Amino acid sequence: MSLVKVKNKFQVTIPAEIREAANIKEGDILEVVFQDKTIVFKPKVVLDRESAEASIAEGLKDYREGRIFGPFDSIKGFKAALSKA
Known part of the structure; x- marks a missing residue:
């Protein structure tokens, strides 16, 4: 389990092991949803x-x-x- 701290302007840092497992890179777009009392980040592809x-x-x-x-x-x-x- 990874813990993160909510910082100024409500920013959080996604821990390296989570980023690597989800293949999240700098500049990627993530959808954020609240479902079943849980915050979920979903990687998205944006098409021109x-x-x-x-x-x-x-x-x-x-x-x-x-x-x-x-x-x-x-x-x-x-x-x-x-x-x-």
Whole structure:
């Protein structure tokens, strides 16, 4: 069990062993929620809207132009399609 002290401006330091286990790096975004009388920090990924929209548009273009695989009836069929790609 790790104990932390609430400091000025309600800041806390996440202990190194917890950061390492959760793979939290400086600059990461964490969601903080209060559930069942417990404070929970959840690592989050933030996507840039412009690049996300570009990726979605590219995927839709591939779909419209027939550059898709599947659906697959089995893992074996999926693996066979990957080896042909």
